[in-house]
Amino acid sequence: MKRQKRHYFIHYFLRLIIIGLAFSYSCNSIKGTTVESYRIESSYKKKVFDPLTIFKDLSCSELKSNITDKEIKKIPEDLYKDIATKIKSGNYQDKEYRIQSYRPYQNPKISAARTKTMHTWGVLDNVTGIYIENPEDEVCILVGDTYGQIVRLRVQDYTQPWGGNTFELKTGMNRIKPGTGLCYILIFQDEYIPLNARSEIEKSEINSKKVNIHFLTGSVNGYYDISKNEVKDSEILLSKAKYSYFDVKGKYSQLVWYTEDFKEANTNLYKTIESLDQLIGLEIDFAGLFKYGKPYSTRMFFMPSVSGTGNPNATVERVIFPRSYKNFFANPSSDTFMNRIWGLAHEVGHCSQSNPGMRWGGMGEVGNNMFSMYVKTQLFGYEKSNMLVEGYYDKAQSLIIEKKLAHANPSIANKHFERLVPFWQLHLYTTNVKGYKDLYKDLYEHYRTTPNIGTTFENSGELQLDFVRTVCNLSKINLLDFFRKWGFLTPIDVVVNDYGKRTLKITQQDIDALIAEIEAKNYEKPTTDITAIRDNNFFQF
Numbered sequence: 001m002k003r004q005k006r007h008y009f010i011h012y013f014l015r016l017i018i019i020g021l022a023f024s025y026s027c028n029s030i031k032g033t034t035v036e037s038y039r040i041e042s043s044y045k046k047k048v049f050d051p052l053t054i055f056k057d058l059s060c061s062e063l064k065s066n067i068t069d070k071e072i073k074k075i076p077e078d079l080y081k082d083i084a085t086k087i088k089s090g091n092y093q094d095k096e097y098r099i100q101s102y103r104p105y106q107n108p109k110i111s112a113a114r115t116k117t118m119h120t121w122g123v124l125d126n127v128t129g130i131y132i133e134n135p136e137d138e139v140c141i142l143v144g145d146t147y148g149q150i151v152r153l154r155v156q157d158y159t160q161p162w163g164g165n166t167f168e169l170k171t172g173m174n175r176i177k178p179g180t181g182l183c184y185i186l187i188f189q190d191e192y193i194p195l196n197a198r199s200e201i202e203k204s205e206i207n208s209k210k211v212n213i214h215f216l217t218g219s220v221n222g223y224y225d226i227s228k229n230e231v232k233d234s235e236i237l238l239s240k241a242k243y244s245y246f247d248v249k250g251k252y253s254q255l256v257w258y259t260e261d262f263k264e265a266n267t268n269l270y271k272t273i274e275s276l277d278q279l280i281g282l283e284i285d286f287a288g289l290f291k292y293g294k295p296y297s298t299r300m301f302f303m304p305s306v307s308g309t310g311n312p313n314a315t316v317e318r319v320i321f322p323r324s325y326k327n328f329f330a331n332p333s334s335d336t337f338m339n340r341i342w343g344l345a346h347e348v349g350h351c352s353q354s355n356p357g358m359r360w361g362g363m364g365e366v367g368n369n370m371f372s373m374y375v376k377t378q379l380f381g382y383e384k385s386n387m388l389v390e391g392y393y394d395k396a397q398s399l400i401i402e403k404k405l406a407h408a409n410p411s412i413a414n415k416h417f418e419r420l421v422p423f424w425q426l427h428l429y430t431t432n433v434k435g436y437k438d439l440y441k442d443l444y445e446h447y448r449t450t451p452n453i454g455t456t457f458e459n460s461g462e463l464q465l466d467f468v469r470t471v472c473n474l475s476k477i478n479l480l481d482f483f484r485k486w487g488f489l490t491p492i493d494v495v496v497n498d499y500g501k502r503t504l505k506i507t508q509q510d511i512d513a514l515i516a517e518i519e520a521k522n523y524e525k526p527t528t529d530i531t532a533i534r535d536n537n538f539f540q541f
Contacts, residue, residue, distance in 0.1 A: 049077050054084055058172045059144035059212035061099040063087055094220040097129035101210040104149060106297035107188040108317065115289065115296060116448050118359065119351040122254055122301030123317050124154065126185035130218040131243040132178055141174040144212035149187050151211055157181035158245050158256060159306060182221065182245060185213060195297055196251060223247035224269040234269040238262050248273045252280035254299040257329045265330035272332040276302065279345055279375055283352045286374045288441030300348055312343050314350035338380055345372040357447030361460035361496035361504035362408040365416040373424050382535040387424055393534050396421040400487055401531060407487035408504050410494055422486040429530045430475050432538040442474050460504035464488060465514050478523040480515055485531050
């Protein structure tokens with residue numbers, strides 16, 4: 001009798017364990033979700049329901065062909081039955097955001113190493129339009145075939161430090177309490193994959209690695225995508241947005257900004273992101289990445305500062321702007337764009353800057369401004385050149401040439417615009433006088449495809465001299481007199497505090513060797529003094 005009781009209790013206990021483990025599942029109700037609350041219950045006698053008998057994959061985003069209502073009614077688990085019913089009826093609310101396919105991108109760190117640029121570009125290209133409202137909310141995500149890729153969920157709260165909360169997702173059901181913020185999917189690979197595919201082969205390659213992901217829960221905020229949405233969609237999408245920040249996705253750029261600012265200004269999101277795409281496209285062009293192929297593998301990411309205040313700045317994976325920039329982001333007129341173009345292009349220029357090639361000691365706030373000059377003059381004309389309008393040509397002449405200072409002399413370390421003048425003059429002369437429009441494109445490609453001379457911290461002097469050498473070799477012009485006047489061929493031995501202490505040493509022996517090297521090539525020399533060339537007189541040269 002005791003043995004029978006013992007067997008009974010053991011059997012009863014095991015039965016409870018089986019019932020508790022076999023398909024016991026609950027997605028708690030989350031405000032704004034389409035799936036409110038389900039409990040999947042199967043007794044130990046029932047068979048496990050296989051979603052693949054109804055759905056094409058484990059994301060449960062699409063029914064198999066010829067699935068009937070009768071088959072759907074027989075689904076034993078309410079969660080899957082509800083999904084199938086809504087998909088079958090075409091009545092799945094917010095399906096365009098809850099069910100999407102997400103593509104891989106080349107790892108931005110690898111892309112930065114490949115392009116030899118200062119900072120990695122964005123990592124949040126896979127926008128979902130889903131946000132998590134409360135810290136204790138649970139998000140339930142169904143994931144299809146990952147094709148061997150690591151797939152992660154990133155939840156970013158823009159009122160908190162960068163980095164957010166990241167979780168790896170597995171095929172099938174994922175249940176996570178990620179904290180509050182907007183949701184993004186991260187899928188990266190080491191191999192190059194174009195940001196914007198052009199050929200059918202490239203498109204096929206990207207499509208073959210897309211992962212279907214289905215957000216059962218989480219709240220819908222939506223987003224604007226220039227490849228999918230029209231101008232008229234701005235007002236509709238913003239009227240539905242509930243979260244305090246809103247995603248806008250372009251061809252080369254991506255913006256997160258305050259929803260309140262967009263709504264208040266009735267922002268034309270198409271115009272905003274189109275303007276940013278123009279800016280980014282010009283910087284990519286200036287760096288020669290369109291000419292030589294394989295540009296950045298992700299978008300440039302624009303976002304507001306956590307506090308909404310402070311100065312614009314560039315850093316890893318993003319450029320950051322205070323809320324005062326809303327007069328462009330929310331009101332993208334030609335005037336507001338021109339008024340803000342320098343700051344926008346300047347910060348992106350930090351991320352586009354060749355490193356170490358154009359990053360020797362003292363160049364931290366100079367080389368990036370070449371991008372600002374190019375973008376502004378391309379969009380608004382040479383007459384809007386900062387060098388011209390703000391009188392920097394005359395200032396630079398008296399500061400450097402007349403005083404015969406080295407270009408990197410510590411006394412003018414903070415004279416970033418004056419020190420920019422010779423770099424821009426090279427562009428004006430080679431482009432508009434000699435017809436060689438690709439000097440900087442070819443220069444950047446030279447840096448990308450040849451071994452580094454050294455580092456910006458240890459060998460800045462060598463980098464500066466190599467710039468002189470390479471410009472002469474690319475242009476096939478003996479520009480030694482020009483560089484001598486601007487202080488590039490002046491002996492110097494200093495430690496420059498330029499985002500870190502960088503040694504810059506150039507001896508007279510180094511200079512003499514370079515002069516002999518260039519003179520031996522018998523390049524033509526300019527017939528006029530090109531230190532006098534400006535945006536409004538290059539046609540006279």
